[in-house]
Structures are given as C-alpha cells and as structure tokens.
Amino acid sequence: MKPNGMRNFALVLLALLVAAPVFGVGVYPMHLMIMAMLWGYIYTSWALMGRLGMVSLGHGAFLGVGAYTTVLLWNAQGLPPLLGGVVAVLIAGTLALVIGYPCFRFKIVGHYFALVTLALSEVVRLVIVAMRDVTGGSLGVTPNPGLTGGASGSVWAMQFADRVVWFYMVLACWLFALFVWHRVDRSMNRLALQGISEDEDAAASIGIDVTRTKLRIAVLSAVMTSLGGVLYAQYQMYVNPETVSGIGVSLQIVFGVIAGGMFVMLGPTFGAVFLLALQETLRILVGNQFHGLDLLIYGGLLVFFIIYMPKGILGTALEAIGRRRTPTPSAGSSAPPPGG
Amino acid sequence: MEFFDVFLLEAVINGLLLGGLLALLALGLNLIFGVIDVVWISYAELMMVGMYAIFWMYTIQGAPLWVAFAFGIALVAVLGAVMHWFVIRPVLSAEPINQLLVTGGVLFFLQAAATVTFGVEFRNLGVRLPSVNVGDINLSMARLIAFAVALSAIAATYLFLNRTYMGTAIRAISQDRAIMPLMGVNAGRIYLLTSAMGGGLAGLAACLLVLQYDIHPAIGLSFGPITFLICVMGGLGNLVGGFIAAFVFAQFISVGGFVLKIEWGYVLAFTFFIVTMFIRPEGLFAKRR
Numbered sequence: 001m002k003p004n005g006m007r008n009f010a011l012v013l014l015a016l017l018v019a020a021p022v023f024g025v026g027v028y029p030m031h032l033m034i035m036a037m038l039w040g041y042i043y044t045s046w047a048l049m050g051r052l053g054m055v056s057l058g059h060g061a062f063l064g065v066g067a068y069t070t071v072l073l074w075n076a077q078g079l080p081p082l083l084g085g086v087v088a089v090l091i092a093g094t095l096a097l098v099i100g101y102p103c104f105r106f107k108i109v110g111h112y113f114a115l116v117t118l119a120l121s122e123v124v125r126l127v128i129v130a131m132r133d134v135t136g137g138s139l140g141v142t143p144n145p146g147l148t149g150g151a152s153g154s155v156w157a158m159q160f161a162d163r164v165v166w167f168y169m170v171l172a173c174w175l176f177a178l179f180v181w182h183r184v185d186r187s188m189n190r191l192a193l194q195g196i197s198e199d200e201d202a203a204a205s206i207g208i209d210v211t212r213t214k215l216r217i218a219v220l221s222a223v224m225t226s227l228g229g230v231l232y233a234q235y236q237m238y239v240n241p242e243t244v245s246g247i248g249v250s251l252q253i254v255f256g257v258i259a260g261g262m263f264v265m266l267g268p269t270f271g272a273v274f275l276l277a278l279q280e281t282l283r284i285l286v287g288n289q290f291h292g293l294d295l296l297i298y299g300g301l302l303v304f305f306i307i308y309m310p311k312g313i314l315g316t317a318l319e320a321i322g323r324r325r326t327p328t329p330s331a332g333s334s335a336p337p338p339g340g
Numbered sequence: 341m342e343f344f345d346v347f348l349l350e351a352v353i354n355g356l357l358l359g360g361l362l363a364l365l366a367l368g369l370n371l372i373f374g375v376i377d378v379v380w381i382s383y384a385e386l387m388m389v390g391m392y393a394i395f396w397m398y399t400i401q402g403a404p405l406w407v408a409f410a411f412g413i414a415l416v417a418v419l420g421a422v423m424h425w426f427v428i429r430p431v432l433s434a435e436p437i438n439q440l441l442v443t444g445g446v447l448f449f450l451q452a453a454a455t456v457t458f459g460v461e462f463r464n465l466g467v468r469l470p471s472v473n474v475g476d477i478n479l480s481m482a483r484l485i486a487f488a489v490a491l492s493a494i495a496a497t498y499l500f501l502n503r504t505y506m507g508t509a510i511r512a513i514s515q516d517r518a519i520m521p522l523m524g525v526n527a528g529r530i531y532l533l534t535s536a537m538g539g540g541l542a543g544l545a546a547c548l549l550v551l552q553y554d555i556h557p558a559i560g561l562s563f564g565p566i567t568f569l570i571c572v573m574g575g576l577g578n579l580v581g582g583f584i585a586a587f588v589f590a591q592f593i594s595v596g597g598f599v600l601k602i603e604w605g606y607v608l609a610f611t612f613f614i615v616t617m618f619i620r621p622e623g624l625f626a627k628r629r
Binding site: 055099102103106107108110111112114115116118119120122123126127129130247248251254255258292293294295296298299300301302303305306307308310 | 379442445453454456460601604
C-alpha cells in the first residue's frame with residue numbers, strides 16, 4: 001500500500017471538484033454533481049450504522065421527516081426553512097431515539113431490526129399520504145417561493161437561484177459526512193460496535209454498554225439523513241411521499257451503498273455516482289418510451305452485486321489493488337485501517 | 341347510532357374476509373422462511389406477476405377463466421422455483437441480511453418487468469361478481485369466495501405438511517437443517533419444492549385478488565410489507581402464529597380504516613406491529629426457548 005499516493009490522488013480530485021464551478025460547468029452536469037454529492041451524503045450517513053451490523057430499512061422515514069417538516073412549517077406556519085430544518089432534524093433525532101432505544105434495549109437485531117425499521121418508514125409514508133389536507137398526499141408539495149423582488153437567493157428560505165450556492169452547500173455536507181465517517185472509524189465506538197455485531201452478549205460481558213453505543217451511532221445517522229431530506233426538498237423545490245419515504249427509497253439507499261461498498265469510506269458515494277450514472281445513461285439511451293427499463297436493469301444488477309460482489313464495486317477494487325501490493329508489509333501495518 | 345353499528349359490523353366482517361387472504365399470503369412466506377430461513381421481500385411481487393399472467397391469459401388470449409387461473413398458479417410456482425435456483429441458492433451461506441436484500445433486488449426487477457411489459461395503467465379482468473345482502477350488510481361475493489378458498493388452501497397445506505411423507509420431510513428440514521441431509525433427505529430438492537409451493541400459494545392468492553383489485557405494477561407494495569410484518573409478528577416460520585396475526589392485522593386495517601381513514605388503518609397496524617416487537621421481540625406467538 002502507498003497511503004500517501006492514494007491520499008494525494010484524492011486531494012487532487014477534491015481540488016478539481018471544488019474548482020469545478022469556477023471553470024463554468026453547464027446546468028445539467030452541475031445538477032448531476034449536486035445530486036451525486038447529496039445522495040453520497042445520505043448514503044454515507046446510512047452506512048455509518050449499516051456497516052456496523054445495523055442494517056436499517058427505515059432511513060426513508062428520516063428523509064421524509066426532514067423534507068416534509070421543513071416544507072410544511074414554511075408553507076403553513078411561515079417558519080423559515082433554515083429554522084424549520086433545525087426543528088426537522090430535532091424531530092428526526094427524537095424519532096430515532098424513541099424507536100432505537102427499545103430496539104437496542106430488547107436486542108432486536110438482524111432480520112427483525114430490518115423489518116421494524118421498514119415498518120417505520122412505511123408508517124411515515126402512510127402518515128404523509130393520510131394527512132393529505134396538509135401534505136398534499138401522493139401529489140406531493142412544493143415549498144412556497146421565498147425569493148421576492150428578483151433576489152437571487154434567500155438564506156432564511158434556503159432558496160437559491162444559482163446552483164453554485166447549492167453545489168458548495170452540498171459539497172460541505174458531503175465532506176462533513178466523510179469527516180464523521182473518519183472520526184467514527186477511528187473511535188472506540190467503532191471497535192465496540194464491531195464487537196457487538198459479532199456477538200452482543202460477549203461484548204456486553206466485557207463492559208460495553210450495548211444499548212448506548214448503538215443508540216449513539218443510530219441517532220447520529222438518523223439526524224444526518226434527515227438533514228439530507230431538508231436539503232433535498234429545498235433543492236428540488238418539490239417532494240412527494242414516494243421519493244422521500246417508504247420502502248422504495250429506503251431500499252434504494254441500502255442498495256446504493258451495497259453497490260458501492262459499505263466498508264470503505266468512499267464506497268457509499270461511489271454507489272451514489274454509480275446509480276445516478278446508470279439511471280441517466282439508461283434514460284438517454286432508451287429514452288422514455290420503455291418506461292421501467294432502467295429499473296429492470298437496476299434490479300438485475302443489484303441481485304448480481306449482492307450475489308457476486310458483496311463488498312461492492314469500490315470495496316472489491318480496493319481489495320484487488322491491496323492484494324497486488326501486499327508483498328511490502330512495512331507500510332501501514334501498525335496504523336488502524338484507513339477506511340478508504 | 342343503530343346505523344353506525346351495522347357499518348361497523350360490516351367493517352369487522354370485511355376485516356375477517358381480508359384476514360383470510362392475508363393468512364394465505366403469510367402462509368406461503370412463512371413456509372419458505374421456516375424451511376429455507378430466507379425472507380422473500382419480493383413475495384408479493386410474485387403474486388403481482390401471477391395477477392398479470394391471469395390478465396394476459398384471460399383478457400388478451402381469451403382463454404376461459406379457470407385456464408387463466410391454472411396458468412397463473414403454475415407460472416408463479418415455476419417462478420418461485422426459478423427464484424430459488426438462481427437467486428437464493430447462491431447466497432444460502434451468505435450473511436442473513438444479504439439474503440434479505442437480494443430478494444429486494446428481485447422486487448425492483450419484477451416490478452420493472454411488469455412496467456415494461458404492461459405499462460403503468462390499471463388493468464382489470466372486467467369480471468364483476470354480485471354482492472350478497474345479509475340484512476343491512478353488503479358483502480362482496482368475490483371476498484366471500486376468496487375467504488373460503490384461502491381457508492381451504494391453508495387447511496390443505498396443513499394436511500400436506502402433517503400427513504404426507506414429503507410434508508414430513510419438509511417439517512424435518514425446518515427443524516434441523518444440518519442433521520436431515522445426513523438422514524438421507526435431499527435438502528436441495530426440498531428447498532426447491534418448498535419454493536415452488538410458496539410460489540403456488542402466491543399464485544393462488546393472485547387468483548383471489550384479481551377478482552377484487554385492479555392490477556398495476558406497484559400492487560405488490562400494497563401487500564408485501566403487510567405480509568412480512570404479519571409473519572414477523574406471528575413469529576417468523578411459525579405457521580399458526582402467522583395465521584392468527586393475519587386476522588389481527590386485518591381487523592386493524594379494516595376497522596381502523598372505517599373509523600378513521602383508510603391509510604390510518606394501515607398506520608395503526610404498522611404502529612401496533614412496532615410496539616408489539618418491543619414487547620415480544622421474537623413475535624407474539626413465538627415458541628419459548
């Protein structure tokens with residue numbers, strides 16, 4: 001391994017990314033980059049707990065709470081999304097606590113955890129649909145325009161005419177998520193959680209507070225995901241219950257991460273880029289006359305990935321590179337796993 | 341107030357009838373889980389494929405209804421076996437959560453396949469069965485038939501599992517996956533047979549649902565989550581628990597939907613599920629270990 005070479009390469013890529021808007025990128029590539037980073041952020045937030053044995057199929061719930069709370073508070077109560085976003089994140093955190101505590105306290109793991117969280121994401125979707133007088137039901141809802149008198153952007157309303165603002169905002173969030181990943185990766189919590197995911201009783205017997213450790217990561221992950229929902233709603237200026245909550249988006253998050261690789265830092269982001277690229281390529285190649293063809297290939301690929309590449313594209317690739325370079329055991333043997 | 345009670349009674353009876361259908365779906369899923377230890381998230385999508393198969397045979401090919409039904413059941417049974425052979429078999433020794441997710445991929449695949457083939461329009465057979473009036477209560481004939489057929493199928497499955505040699509082998513495998521192959525039971529063949537049976541039950545459910553609901557690619561999503569939550573609540577793999585849980589769930593949906601709004605019935609049912617899991621993590625009717 002040459003960690004320095006890898007790091008320099010990553011820094012150059014990051015510098016290019018930061019500088020991209022300066023060189024004048026078209027509207028469409030700009031949109032794609034924003035979406036890739038936004039979903040990369042959300043996927044990374046999910047993977048924080050997913051890779052430590054807590055596979056949640058309920059992150060659509062937090063995404064939905066984030067998106068809808070902000071938009072509804074703005075439309076109905078006039079509370080600016082900047083504040084509404086804070087409220088939304090707090091609600092999502094509370095929800096994660098309320099659901100997470102009993103889950104972890106009563107040792108609901110594996111299948112059962114996945115299905116309880118799945119029920120949660122369906123509850124959120126159905127509540128949104130059921131409250132159609134307020135939420136607009138399945139038709140979705142659009143935040144009221146907050147730009148008056150030709151203003152180009154409003155921080156309070158979190159609405160910006162210029163995509164460059166969004167680009168840097170989402171970039172910051174994404175980098176923040178990677179930073180959090182790094183911190184979690186280096187923390188005792190990760191070791192504790194790895195122990196827990198191997199054997200919960202054994203971990204408890206050596207003095208790990210199982211419930212609290214799991215809860216900490218789960219709430220962190222949920223809160224970050226809900227912020228993703230807030231940003232998604234404000235950027236797209238439209239949300240509907242199917243795209244931000246329920247079983248569909250929850251599974252999409254999990255699959256994106258698995259396709260990219262959930263055990264390496266950039267894996268989730270890679271998954272987001274991969275899914276987006278796949279979606280857009282298929283859309284351009286087959287157009288809209290074959291409605292559903294993109295999903296067909298997507299579903300087929302997912303099955304393929306889980307069977308033959310459970311570590312994901314990036315995970316498998318890095319492993320292959322690592323294997324070729326292992327004959328020099330001097331570097332990085334005492335350091336903790338770099339995580340990406 | 342008198343009037344209100346009649347409608348409430350009607351909701352309760354409709355819940356009971358819905359419970360029979362859900363119990364049938366839960367039985368198939370539970371059977372597969374009990375034997376192979378894999379949750380098919382895409383189980384309701386198999387049923388959706390069956391509904392389209394029946395629609396294709398009856399409306400497009402113009403075959404008699406019973407031929408279309410037989411075709412639907414057979415096709416979904418084969419699909420169940422195919423799914424086991426190509427999707428589940430390679431991940432049998434993988435992490436349980438990967439087994440769960442791989443069937444999620446199949447969910448997208450089947451849903452998209454239906455969209456590509458038949459489009460997103462709502463379809464129906466155009467078969468309308470009369471409704472039956474008992475006093476002031478209106479009951480749909482299709483639901484009554486569905487209830488009766490579902491219960492008969494469940495009874496038949498029960499007898500098959502308890503009275504035949506093959507059924508005994510299936511139950512034996514579900515009790516100990518490691519020992520039975522040593523006793524000369526061909527586990528691979530039992531798995532395949534169970535998957536086909538599970539598929540067949542989904543196909544039967546498709547026959548019953550196609551008389552009551554419109555067909556569209558996302559119909560699996562209206563029944564899938566409910567079905568596996570029922571199985572989990574009854575204790576995964578516990579056939580009797582799943583049977584009872586199906587009726588409990590159906591009452592929540594039907595009566596809750598009647599008193600409030602239809603979606604609130606589902607919200608209540610799901611919330612009840614989450615709370616139940618906290619009280620009895622292994623399911624309401626789990627066997628004590």
